[in-house]
Amino acid sequence: xxxxxxxxxxxxxxxxxxxxxxxxxxxxxxxxxxxxxxxxxxxxxxxxxxxxxxxxxxxxxxxxxxxxxxxxxxxxxxxxxxxxxxxxxxxxxxxxxxxxxxxxxxxxxxxxxxxxxxxxxxxxxxxxxxxxxxxxxxxxxxxxxxxxxxxxxxxxxxxxxxxxxxxxxxxxxxxxxxxxxxxxxxxxxxxxxxxxxxxxxxxxxxxxxxxxxxxxxxxxxxxxxxxxxxxxxxxxxxxxxxxxxxxxxxxxxxxxxxxxxxxxxxxxxxxxxxxxxxxxxxxxxxxxxxxxxxxxxxxxxxxxxxxxxxxxxxxxxxxxxxxxxxxxxxxxxxxxxxxxxxxxxxxxxxxxxxxxxxxxxxxxxxxxxxxxxxxxxxxxxxxxxxxxxxxxxxxxxxxxxxxxxxxxxxxxxxxxxxxxxxxxxxxxxxxxxxxxxxxxxxxxxxxxxxxxxxxxxxxxxxxxxxxxxxxxxxxxxxxxxxxxxxxxxxxxxxxxxxxxxxxxxxxxxxxxxxxxxxxxxxxxxxxxxxxxxxxxxxxxxxxxxxxxxxxxxxxxxxxxxxxxxxxxxxxxxxxxxxxxxxxxxxxxxxxxxxxxxxxxxxxxxxxxxxxxxxxxxxxxxxxxxxxxxxxxxxxxxxxxxxxxxxxxxxxxxxxxxxxxxxxxxxxxxxxxxxxxxxxxxxxxxxxxxxxxxxxxxxxxxxxxxxxxxxxxxxxxxxxxxxxxxx
Numbered sequence: 171x172x173x174x175x176x177x178x179x180x181x182x183x184x185x186x187x188x189x190x191x192x193x194x195x196x197x198x199x200x201x202x203x204x205x206x207x208x209x210x211x212x213x214x215x216x217x218x219x220x221x222x223x224x225x226x227x228x229x230x231x232x233x234x235x236x237x238x239x240x241x242x243x244x245x246x247x248x249x250x251x252x253x254x255x256x257x258x259x260x261x262x263x264x265x266x267x268x269x270x271x272x273x274x275x276x277x278x279x280x281x282x283x284x285x286x287x288x289x290x291x292x293x294x295x296x297x298x299x300x301x302x303x304x305x306x307x308x309x310x311x312x313x314x315x316x317x318x319x320x321x322x323x324x325x326x327x328x329x330x331x332x333x334x335x336x337x338x339x340x341x342x343x344x345x346x347x348x349x350x351x352x353x354x355x356x357x358x359x360x361x362x363x364x365x366x367x368x369x370x371x372x373x374x375x376x377x378x379x380x381x382x383x384x385x386x387x388x389x390x391x392x393x394x395x396x397x398x399x400x401x402x403x404x405x406x407x408x409x410x411x412x413x414x415x416x417x418x419x420x421x422x423x424x425x426x427x428x429x430x431x432x433x434x435x436x437x438x439x440x441x442x443x444x445x446x447x448x449x450x451x452x453x454x455x456x457x458x459x460x461x462x463x464x465x466x467x468x469x470x471x472x473x474x475x476x477x478x479x480x481x482x483x484x485x486x487x488x489x490x491x492x493x494x495x496x497x498x499x500x501x502x503x504x505x506x507x508x509x510x511x512x513x514x515x516x517x518x519x520x521x522x523x524x525x526x527x528x529x530x531x532x533x534x535x536x537x538x539x540x541x542x543x544x545x546x547x548x549x550x551x552x553x554x555x556x557x558x559x560x561x562x563x564x565x566x567x568x569x570x571x572x573x574x575x576x577x578x579x580x581x582x583x584x585x586x587x588x589x590x591x592x593x594x595x596x597x598x599x600x601x602x603x604x605x606x607x608x609x610x611x612x613x614x615x616x617x618x619x620x621x622x623x624x625x626x627x628x629x630x631x632x633x634x635x636x637x638x639x640x641x642x643x644x645x646x647x648x649x650x651x652x653x654x655x656x657x658x659x660x661x662x663x664x665x666x667x668x669x670x671x672x673x674x675x676x677x678x679x680x681x682x683x684x685x686x687x688x689x690x691x692x693x694x695x696x697x698x699x700x701x702x703x704x705x706x707x708x709x710x711x712x713x714x715x716x717x718x719x720x721x722x723x724x725x726x727x728x729x730x731x732x733x734x735x736x737x738x739x740x741x742x743x744x745x746x747x748x749x750x751x752x753x754x755x756x757x758x759x760x761x762x763x764x765x766x767x768x769x770x771x772x773x774x775x776x777x778x779x780x781x782x783x784x785x786x787x788x789x790x791x792x793x794x795x796x797x798x799x800x801x802x803x804x805x806x807x808x809x810x811x812x813x814x815x816x817x818x819x820x821x822x823x824x825x826x827x828x829x830x831x832x833x834x835x836x837x838x839x840x841x842x843x844x845x846x847x848x849x850x851x852x853x854x855x856x857x858x859x860x861x862x863x864x865x866x867x868x869x870x871x872x873x874x875x876x877x878x879x880x881x882x883x884x885x886x887x888x889x890x891x892x893x894x895x896x
Contacts, residue, residue, distance in 0.1 A: 235422030273408025326356030427639035445601030820875035
């Protein structure tokens, strides 16, 4: 029996219920099985078997890690691995289990994760929607319960729970309240009895199965909140001691890089580059003597909910019931012959072939220690026996990684195993050597209008791929500024800017001009070709009295425009801005100039008859309007004048016809009130006769005018169509 109270202190009553274990059946099996964890085998308690230690890790920059565990088993042995619940989907998606010594791999089992609502709905009482206590009792209709009242403990079968208007008496002489309160109706040995639930302190479920379901529902709710770890069991079957592997991909922090770049005082020496990988072990397990690889690529990685069971809705189909048969009266049939049966083709066996692709690995040149020239340069920095130059310090940190290419991906392979405690991070040296580079100043008007940035042009001749990250730049043993480095492939050159160069000033002026190059008439339109130029002029002055400067100017390339001065840029970026880069040498305490000219040729078409005399005057000022083109325009204007005159004559005729029509209407209205024998009536009749004669003349004139308009328009159109003048 289960006792429930209105009091919130239900925690002591919770009973955790373990779920069934689902099995992943190895290749060759035909179905998924459900089983409990196996008992002890060969004297080894399966529940306490040590997990396989992590032996190799490959971290990727797409938020995943490839984990390889190696160890040994003896006989038939199950090994349990604990994972955070959030990683179970990745494990199910990528787990690989191998027995390297002739044994076989059995099932992989893990605790089921049925959706909470579905688990609760499957119990005898549904608590999925967090019902109130009265609603819980209402859902126990037909179940025997014992109420805990202040003065009694009535027992009965729940009929229902209803709300009633209940009179709540106040203090003597006070008012009575009418409240809607919950009442439970029970079928007891004495008949139906009703009880006010506000007077109850709890109830007891007398049905043992429902009481157990109630406990199980509460346990499932508690388990859903607290269950953040899952156990995956790996079953290895065989005899003797064998080497085994378990590998999988799971979520992991993106590994990061940071660099230090030391610039030499002597321009003939090379800069020294040191790179560090920042690795975080956010797992709940120590990494002890783990072989670590850092991948530069970003493989496609996604998540899929494979852990939670998926239930699909199935349609309801009516139970097939045979229809009542009624004998049919058959008609007489006419037979035309038997149909020939087509021979079925013999089945063809197609042997499937699986192409196995072997993985080849090519190693890039190893990373040498930091350069001797840099170490020598700083060997005398400071004073006293404890002084140490920065380059010497960098030289003492040798790179702990070797570049390696597997397939299409580049890896940093750590030379020695690493050990990082759980929830700990580490910085690992992966690059430490000289690189080719030179000092430059980089000017971009969008970044700073008057001064360039101090920078370095670095070529990645390390034999390694450099991953994007921040770069701390040191100049002559002193911090000089920070730069940003994007991903750099082998032998690729990049610019790094780390500080404002206040020893060099740049004045940039920009002008845009447009001039007419040619005017022609073609396809009934003026074809006007214009040349537009965009000129950026740079006035450069260096205040540095020690060294000459190399200034790299960045100027945006305008899409559709052609660079004409200089003939080509030193290089151009591939991003959306498309910055063109130009190199300018500036003597110490010297000045220099530079121009970047881009141009575009456009052609606009303007219908000849839309060009007025003012526009023609503008074209004439350009000096590109030829006499033939002008004469053609003037003739077109004359032809247009003929059209206008013909239209004016046609309009005059229409106006006169309208005036006559209006006057005739007036005369006819007056004649209706005049004596037909009078002189005035005769005069009006005479005038109407004259107007009718004129209307006949105007009708003919209208037709002639329209013919003239059409002829004039055709003459203009034919003339414009015949023009093809430069």
